[in-house]
Amino acid sequence: MLDDRKLEVLRAIVEDYVSTNEPVGSKVLVERHHLGVSPATIRNDMGALEDEGYITQPHTSAGRVPTDKGYRLFVDKLSTVKPLTPAERRAIEEFLRGAVDLDDVVSRTVRLLAQLTRQVAVVQYPSLSRSSVRHLEIVRLSDTRLMVVLITDTGRVEQRVVELPGPLTEDEVAELRTDFNSRIAGRPLADAASLVTDLPETVPAAARPTLIAVLATVLETLVERVDERVVLAGTANLARGSALDFPGTIRPVLEALEEHVVLLRLLGDTADPQTVHVSIGGENPHAGLQTASVVSTAYGANALASLGVLGPTRMDYPGAMGAVRAVARYVGQILAEA
């Protein structure tokens, strides 16, 4: 159905349209891509491509523009991930190395990605799930209030305040601290919860309600889906492209970006850190993102966090995929070392 030249034509159309942001016609196509044939031939091919739904014309006497389906084919079959230049790689590494803690790593990563791709960058926090408890600190704020601080071996810190049913002395708090730590310190988070559920039975009945309150909070901290945190950068890039990129207004896109749940769903599709996932236009579940594409991948040792970029469907996919892949690798590396 689609011979090699037709595919080549599609590739040329996508590349031209992405770089010029103008519907591309048969004439300019043969000029810029020195395909060895005449415009008329290209026109025939374009007709075929249009029949198959890979390209479309905005109006009768205009050039062609790729459809979502066209971009999909381009990404799947016609393009290769564009590796970064050594200079870029050095810059990335250097920039990320300067981070002082996890928050800083994430924040640098997202800014870096936005700058490299000139799109909106999204980074999800690395997940707790596979990490282990380094230390559980319990601090007495007042007679009836405690603060629980969980520290993991990945450097993550989670805190919670507990309101107690009754007063507690400093000594009792110290005891609680040792009780919990002796059971869960060094254990993976996933296992930790089950290791403390029987704690209430080991103490006198009088102390039980208090312990149960603390336990509830500790469990909450252990299983909390902190990986639901996301960070954004580069939203100004949305206003960069022409009016063609986002019909009418970028408002629905900005709205979608503020709904973190939506973002998480977009990023969530990505499971394997080796592959870069691309979601194009109408493939996105969210109504406000029908003209947007997302390029994402998983990162980190445990591959439970992900990052990516979001932009108009008219996006430099090979470049974005290259940047996303490279950044994900470097971040993973940095996190593994920390």
Next chain:
Amino acid sequence: MLDDRKLEVLRAIVEDYVSTNEPVGSKVLVERHHLGVSPATIRNDMGALEDEGYITQPHTSAGRVPTDKGYRLFVDKLSTVKPLTPAERRAIEEFLRGAVDLDDVVSRTVRLLAQLTRQVAVVQYPSLSRSSVRHLEIVRLSDTRLMVVLITDTGRVEQRVVELPGPLTEDEVAELRTDFNSRIAGRPLADAASLVTDLPETVPAAARPTLIAVLATVLETLVERVDERVVLAGTANLARGSALDFPGTIRPVLEALEEHVVLLRLLGDTADPQTVHVSIGGENPHAGLQTASVVSTAYGANALASLGVLGPTRMDYPGAMGAVRAVARYVGQILAEA
């Protein structure tokens, strides 16, 4: 120079323009605001107001639009802060009460403010400066790496990783922990730094380099300007208004919003929690915000944090000021209780 009626005319122009988003002419003005005079009289007044630079015409045969100077006069002399309705107050209180920790308070606050004002909301984290050290936790990550966790009485948690010049045993770490805590626990952050600077002199020379490394990080944590953290919400509101609000594109505004330093400067003007500060158009230092206004105030017991909203100069100032003031009060209240 400007008699009462002229001021009344200015007020009417501002209010009309803000609500209709269209340059307002003399005729519609007398109709909608039943000033007891004819359009011709109003025209004379408008002429005077224009001569003084309070209003301007986009083009010859159009109505008048307030200038920055006009908005300034309106805000300073012609308007009163619009209090929220009891229903709104209840909703705010209820929403903020649901917060589980400081991060949650901040995140709820910013979303709330964005929704109430339909503008971009900015909330700066409450400052550490006036709070005290609740606890300083030092955790041994490996032979040569420590994690320092500072917990304040305001519920804030700051963490840092320290690379040590030489290895340290668990016992030595425990000793460090007690050394530091005995000196600074319960002390205000502002004083804490000076209380530990002489620590190195109290230990054997061999242990000194290590202690100095730890000390450096602890000091950094103590004085760190965490109040430089800001959170945003409602950026989609920028794309709501007409093209008149932000000439050309909202891009420079989005860019400015990503530069947290800029935001901090904007919010920083606010010192007194009792007053609401307004910065209009050209009064803003940043080039990208020449057509934007910021309404902000300080909040919290120590009045060292601030929050506000940002929108086009064509903004409902009384409403925004009311919302900002009310939200600041409620947040301050909640933080004081916590």
Next chain:
DNA sequence: CTTGGCACTCAACGGTGCGGAGTGCCAATC
């Protein structure tokens, strides 16, 4: 000082005509 009248200005709008880019189709050619 206020007001009605009036001439003037100018953005916005709809209609018209033209040029050009790009297409689809067809017959001729390789």
Next chain:
DNA sequence: GATTGGCACTCCGCACCGTTGAGTGCCAAG
């Protein structure tokens, strides 16, 4: 059968134009 040049056709974009109407500034009268 694929390729190609030719050609008629479509239709966007643009410039031009007159009309309309909102709004103004000014002036003379009240």
